[in-house]
Amino acid sequence: xxxxxxxxxxxxxVDLPMLAILAFTLGPYLWMLITSLTQESRLFTxxxxxxGATLENYVRLFRTVGFLENLMHSFIIAGGTVxxxxxxxxxxxxxxxxxxxxxxxxxxxxxxxxxxxxxVLLILPLFVLMRKVGILDTHFGxxxxxxxxxxxxxxWMMTSYINGIPKSIDEAAMTDGCSRLGALWRVILPxxxxxxxxxxxxxxxxxxxxxxYALTLGGRNVRPITVAIQTLIGEYQVEWGLLTAGxxxxxxxxxxxxxxxxxxxxxxxxxGAVKG
Amino acid sequence: MTDTPFSITAAGAPPxxxxxxxxxxxxxxxxxxxxxxxxxxxxxxxxxxxxxxxLHDYLLWKPSGFAFVGxxxxxxxxxDEVFWISLxxxxxxxxxxxxxxxxxxxxxxxxxxxKFPWRPVARALIIIPWALPSVVIALMWVWIYDANYGVxxxxxxRMDILKTSIPWLADPDTALYAIILTLTWQxxxxxxxxxxxxxxxxxxxxxxxxxIDGASAWRQFWHITLPGISGVLVTAVLLRTIWVANSIxxxxxxxxxxxxxATYTLPLYAFIKSRTNLDFGYGSALAVxxxxxxxxxxxxxxxRAGKAVN
Numbered sequence: 207x208x209x210x211x212x213x214x215x216x217x218x219x220v221d222l223p224m225l226a227i228l229a230f231t232l233g234p235y236l237w238m239l240i241t242s243l244t245q246e247s248r249l250f251t252x253x254x255x256x257x258g259a260t261l262e263n264y265v266r267l268f269r270t271v272g273f274l275e276n277l278m279h280s281f282i283i284a285g286g287t288v289x290x291x292x293x294x295x296x297x298x299x300x301x302x303x304x305x306x307x308x309x310x311x312x313x314x315x316x317x318x319x320x321x322x323x324x325x326v327l328l329i330l331p332l333f334v335l336m337r338k339v340g341i342l343d344t345h346f347g348x349x350x351x352x353x354x355x356x357x358x359x360x361x362w363m364m365t366s367y368i369n370g371i372p373k374s375i376d377e378a379a380m381t382d383g384c385s386r387l388g389a390l391w392r393v394i395l396p397x398x399x400x401x402x403x404x405x406x407x408x409x410x411x412x413x414x415x416x417x418x419y420a421l422t423l424g425g426r427n428v429r430p431i432t433v434a435i436q437t438l439i440g441e442y443q444v445e446w447g448l449l450t451a452g453x454x455x456x457x458x459x460x461x462x463x464x465x466x467x468x469x470x471x472x473x474x475x476x477x478g479a480v481k482g
Numbered sequence: 483m484t485d486t487p488f489s490i491t492a493a494g495a496p497p498x499x500x501x502x503x504x505x506x507x508x509x510x511x512x513x514x515x516x517x518x519x520x521x522x523x524x525x526x527x528x529x530x531x532x533x534x535x536x537l538h539d540y541l542l543w544k545p546s547g548f549a550f551v552g553x554x555x556x557x558x559x560x561x562d563e564v565f566w567i568s569l570x571x572x573x574x575x576x577x578x579x580x581x582x583x584x585x586x587x588x589x590x591x592x593x594x595x596x597k598f599p600w601r602p603v604a605r606a607l608i609i610i611p612w613a614l615p616s617v618v619i620a621l622m623w624v625w626i627y628d629a630n631y632g633v634x635x636x637x638x639x640r641m642d643i644l645k646t647s648i649p650w651l652a653d654p655d656t657a658l659y660a661i662i663l664t665l666t667w668q669x670x671x672x673x674x675x676x677x678x679x680x681x682x683x684x685x686x687x688x689x690x691x692x693x694i695d696g697a698s699a700w701r702q703f704w705h706i707t708l709p710g711i712s713g714v715l716v717t718a719v720l721l722r723t724i725w726v727a728n729s730i731x732x733x734x735x736x737x738x739x740x741x742x743x744a745t746y747t748l749p750l751y752a753f754i755k756s757r758t759n760l761d762f763g764y765g766s767a768l769a770v771x772x773x774x775x776x777x778x779x780x781x782x783x784x785x786r787a788g789k790a791v792n
Contacts, residue, residue, distance in 0.1 A: 216596075216598060220593055220596045220598050221598055223589070223593055224590075224593045224594075224598070224604055227586070227589070227590050227593070227608070228604060228607060228608065230667070231607065231608055231610065231611060231667070231671070232607060232610065234622045234623060234626060234667065235610065235611075235614075235622065237622065237625070237626065237633060238618075238621075238622040238625065241625065249631070250631060253631070253636075254633075293516075294516050294517045294520055295517055297513040297514070297516065297517075298513060298514045298516065298517035298518070300513060301509075301510045301511075301513035301514045302514075305509070305510035307507070307510040307511065310510075311788060313514065313518065315784055315787065315788055316518075316521075317517075317521070318784065318787055319780060319784060320521060320525050322724050322728075322776070322780045322783070323529065323728075323773060324727075324728045324749045324752075324769060324772055324773055324776065325728060325730075325749075326730070326749045326752045326753045326756075326765075326768075326769045326772075327529060327532050327766075327769040327770070327772075327773050328525065328528055328529065328532070329753070329756075330532055330535065330752075330756050330762055330765055330766050330769060331528035331529065331531035331532040331535065331766075332524075332528050334531065334535070334542075334762065335527075335528060335531065350524055351524075353520070353524060354521070354524050354525050357517055357520060357521055358521065361517055386509060411613060414615070415613075415614070415615035415616065415617075417615065417616055417617050417731045417735070418730070418731050418734075418753070422757065431615075432615050432616075432617040435615075435617045435618065435621060436617050436735055439621060439624070439735070446625055446628075446631070449621060449625070450621070450622070450625065452621075453618040453621045453622055456615055456617070456618050457614050457615060457618045460613050460614065460615065461610060461613055461614065463613075464609070464610075464612075464613035465606060465610075465613075468606055468609060
């Protein structure tokens, strides 16, 4: 008797409010999904619905708009940023985690402060500098631009992961004849593979989702998916079926990757609290 | 035991030990140098360049023009009407978005901290907005707000809350608030996740002791929960304030600052000024001014983070 009553209370005070918040969270996304599955001609007469769902909009997206090429650009840029971000930050993170030296705090905070500066402050000079060097509108240029976000983030995440591995392990490796770098390469790196994967995936998502750099420093030859979607909004203003299909395709890789690593990522993020 | 061999070699062969200790002193910096040098080149050098540009007349389409004008751009900004409009919008933007995100995040975290069967599912799904590209977020909310076929208008009309549909993003009175709702949606999961971590660090025994003493749920929340998460809350608010202030991509895609100047924020103004007028001198000056205003929050945050590092 008491059990049933408290269960009812739980449903009213916990389950239902939680459902309401989830509806608010997922509603816009699901609405976009349903719209993308509705035939364009029926959208304005009957409104979006799952009755008579069709993949027509997706077919059109890849046939006529050439979305595949944009996906490739995004993939190259995001992948390149992951490589740059991870390789540059691993030794730095090891150094922060294992040594104490003069200026450590300032150097560490320096990496934290980078992500707090407004992106406009970086876009304008990067545009001018890249124009001078001649790497505007190239994959390389956009990888560099995305690295301004990826390197500091990755340094912080990797530092916190390496902090979680006991120092005695390096010492044991070194008494067995490894050098410092040998210990890092042969023992520590394999141990923090899950951390490296999570950090890499997060960098990938951020670079994939990035829009302002892509628009300003790329955009003509190199058109990542985010820029392509924004152009769609301008060109096909009323064709919401096509637009929302573009949105779903653009969001899909990041969403899936995120759901795969979310547990590990969140514990890392809340410890470091590096990014919002 | 492991220490002895080292101290013997150091004492027995001083010159070699000296070199080894030099190497040991240099090693940390050597390992840091790739990351530090690259960030120096791609972050701090450009920032210095931005500060330098802000002191010049610099129109990108005029190839020869780069005249030093001192603080002229800054003086221009202070008498620029759009600058003040943008500043006001920025204040509203931060002042409404951050508290809204925090409240919704707090409620969500408190709910997620309860026991119910589908909690893991709810926890995974709640963060989805956080992982979406801002362009896609902008796209789907533009569709929701659409004046003719948008689901928001249809819903409100059916519920008899509205008599006629409202062009949410085209009306200067509603555009900014419509975008604020979008950004609240995007950012509240971050608060929820952070606060949840804080909640889980409060020992159960505190609540048990309090309920034995007969404290009501409200008093428990006020005297145990809130103090327990205050640290996390302050950090999250600082981070989010900086983040929300900086985020211009959603606004840029949704309205491009319009209608008129109704959704201009300061960084967006700097961006549009440089992008459409190619006035990089003035744009940089606006960006620099905005950065200086933001610096207070950044320093507060760094102080907290600095403590955590030690």
